[in-house]
Amino acid sequence: xxxxxxxxxxxxxxxxxxxxxxxxxxxxxxxxxxxxxxxxxxxxxxxxxxxxxxxxxxxxxxxxxxxxxxxxxxxxxxxxxxxxxxxxxxxxxxxxxxxxxxxxxxxxxxxxxxxxxxxxxxxxxxxxxxxxxxxxxxxxxxxxxxxxxxxxxxxx
Numbered sequence: 001x002x003x004x005x006x007x008x009x010x011x012x013x014x015x016x017x018x019x020x021x022x023x024x025x026x027x028x029x030x031x032x033x034x035x036x037x038x039x040x041x042x043x044x045x046x047x048x049x050x051x052x053x054x055x056x057x058x059x060x061x062x063x064x065x066x067x068x069x070x071x072x073x074x075x076x077x078x079x080x081x082x083x084x085x086x087x088x089x090x091x092x093x094x095x096x097x098x099x100x101x102x103x104x105x106x107x108x109x110x111x112x113x114x115x116x117x118x119x120x121x122x123x124x125x126x127x128x129x130x131x132x133x134x135x136x137x138x139x140x141x142x143x144x145x146x147x148x149x150x151x152x153x154x155x156x
Contacts, residue, residue, distance in 0.1 A: 023048025070114030080154025
């Protein structure tokens with residue numbers, strides 16, 4: 001299923017869905033950040049996805065990282081909340097979703113890096129490489145907030 005992301009765009013379709021989602025900034029021992037190249041839009045992104053009825057928010061991030069990357073992680077903190085109503089995601093099946101994401105920090109505790117059907121590439125990336133990758137600016141914002149080592153989580 002393809003997706004198109006809009007930000008502050010008057011041409012964006014009207015949302016018909018609000019899905020609570022969680023993502024994670026997963027780092028390795030060299031402080032590199034785990035990114036996936038998404039199959040649905042060919043952009044780089046943090047692992048993450050929608051809350052299921054049996055999940056907690058941290059549990060959603062843990063489950064999504066495992067499903068999308070093969071890695072087991074432990075949540076270590078909170079980057080922030082991202083609920084900007086100007087960010088709209090339209091899917092080819094007709095769903096038009098408003099952004100609602102809670103982004104955590106996490107460290108790898110097990111598993112093996114493995115592609116899922118949601119991505120075409122996985123890799124740990126140094127902070128200096130981030131801006132050179134094709135990535136939606138809302139993903140860049142989460143990473144930037146993480147790299148700023150904020151004393152408090154971003155609330156937006």
